[in-house]
Amino acid sequence: MKDDLDLVLRYFESKESAATNPAAGSDRFATLSTDEIQGKLDAAIPPNTRRKELWAVRIFDQWFEQRHNRILHGDTTGLLVLKERHEWNACDWNYLLKMFILEVRKVDGTKYNATTLRDIFSMMQHYLQYTLKKELNLWKDAACRDARMALDAAMKEATREGLVPGTNASSPIPATLEEELWQKGRLATTSPKLLLFTLVFYLGKQFALRGGTELHGLRYSCEIQLQHEDGQELLVYCENRATKTNNAGIKRRFVPLKTVKASHTADHDRCLPCIYKLYVDKRPENCTVQNLFLAWMRSDASIQQGRWYQNAPVGRHSLDGIVRELTAPLTGVTQRYTNQSLRKTCASTLHRAGFAREDIARVTGHSSTAIERYIQFDVQDHVKVSHALQSGGQSSSLSIDTEPERSVEAMEQSNVVTANPAKKMRLNINGNTNTVEIVFE
Ligand SMILES: [Zn+2]
Structure with missing residues (x-):
């Protein structure tokens, strides 16, 4: 009995000492405020998705307000929803989204195309799920069938009326265009800017790189390195989780990071390891910037002195625009070439x-x-x-x-x-x- 009492006392003593002495054992766990925790949850949603959700909800709000006002002014074609939005149930959402998706129009009063309608609908689903935290699946729940059918009808109608989604998708670059770029001197290794552009072109094509974020994140002698294997010189690209545009999360967790190796080809003027070696040879000594891509020198004097690049990185937007800039004078009306084209x-x-x-x-x-x-x-x-x-x-x-x-x-x-x-x-x-x-x- 006394032993038990001792144990209890010792337990409380130890608890007290932990409370009065925060250093004891408090290093291990982080302590986050409610706001900080919410901030982290918010950051898990990609910024583009967040922007699209805001855009769709704004359209819905504008439609709802207009609808609501019409009803208040005696229009009897709709029902009045008087509850606060967070109280709306599956039936309310089904009813409202059915009307919304059939009545939604652009600012100029014309209809949206099928793809945009579907985007609006799926962003409303995102809003219900992540912002309002509703247990509601517009795509599956029986209670939302009318809203789904309305979407189906609106999409088919838009397509019948010839509203096709804008083609802002980029096209692959045909071998003939690549040849033309060399012939016209747009791909070349003769100046700092051209050498960097040509390197971006072949890195993108060979390693199927994504846009500016991924290019911007490449560090010198880190993700991309020259290696020797079986007597062959190879340029090796090891994907880095941190610079990958589509970052690791629950969905991407198990997609393995890729490693791609580029060998020399018969035509060394156009082969990636050779272009890479030319480029890194021009890297200034004592360069303090980690980035692989450095801002190029513009003055003839520095170029003649052999100083091709500055001790500063190329901006993300400049990197993003490289393929567009390379191909712009040679592009017809139907194709759109961007860095994504290389992939x-x-x-x-x-x-x-x-x-x-x-x-x-x-x-x-x-x-x-x-x-x-x-x-x-x-x-x-x-x-x-x-x-x-x-x-x-x-x-x-x-x-x-x-x-x-x-x-x-x-x-x-x-x-x-x-x-x-x-x-x-x-x-x-x-x-x-x-x-x-x-x-x-
Ligand atoms: Zn080579």
């Missing part, structure tokens, strides 16, 4: 060369399902399809002639697959009902 060029070229989706995904860092929209047919692909269909499903002689030659070229460009010396040749045979892929090793 698509990489995926489409490897696909054309016959690489499997999984292999392409290792270079681009996509999951193999997300890669589909990056792979785009070019004229030759369409020609092959037409030949295959005309010959009743026989693979045309054309594809047999061109396929091996292209695979070798692409294998030289992408080392991930050259690491495996067995050269593969794939033939797609399109029959009437299905497609057969044959792999020759």
Whole structure:
């Protein structure tokens, strides 16, 4: 009994000493205020999603106010919702969103296209789920069927009326345009600016890099390094979680970081390791900036003295605009080329060369399902399809002639697959009902 009492007393004593002496054991855990915790939760939502949600909710608010006023002024075509918004239940939301999605218009009074309507709807779902914290799924709940059907109807109507989404998607860069860029001196290694632009072009194409954030985050001799393997000099890119645009979270947790290796190719003027070496040779000594891409010198005097780059990084926006600036004078009206084009060029070229989706995904860092929209047919692909269909499903002689030659070229460009010396040749045979892929090793 006394022992028990001692134990209890000792317990309270120890508790007290911990309370009066905050240093004891208080280093281990963080202490966050409610605001700080909310701030962290908010930061988990990508800024673009947040902006889109605000945009959609603002449209909804404007519509609701107009609707509400009309009803107050004697319009009987709608019901009045008198409750506060946080009290609205599934039926209220179903009822309101059904009307909203059918009545929503742009500022100029015209209709939205199907894609935008769907965006507005899914941002309202985001708002319900994350801002209002409602247990409501507009896409699945039976109570929201009317709202879903209204969206379906509005999307079909918009498409029938010829409202197509704006094509602001960037196109892959055809090999002919790349050639033209060299011929016209827009890709070159002869000046600080051109050398940097050319390096960005080939880094983007070879390593399938994303936009400015990823480029801006590249540090000298960190993510990108020259290495020697099996007597070959390789430029190796190791993806870094911190600079990846789509940062790790629950959804991205298990997507492995990619490592891509670029070997020398037959044409050393245009080969990435050579361009990279030219560039880093020009890096100023005692450079204190970590960034790989440095602001270029503009004055002829400094260039003649061999000083090509400054001790300062290139801005994110300048990096973002490089492909647009390179291609602008040569671009027709239908294509739009941006840094994103390089990523698509990489995926489409490897696909054309016959690489499997999984292999392409290792270079681009996509999951193999997300890669589909990056792979785009070019004229030759369409020609092959037409030949295959005309010959009743026989693979045309054309594809047999061109396929091996292209695979070798692409294998030289992408080392991930050259690491495996067995050269593969794939033939797609399109029959009437299905497609057969044959792999020759
Ligand atoms: Zn080379």
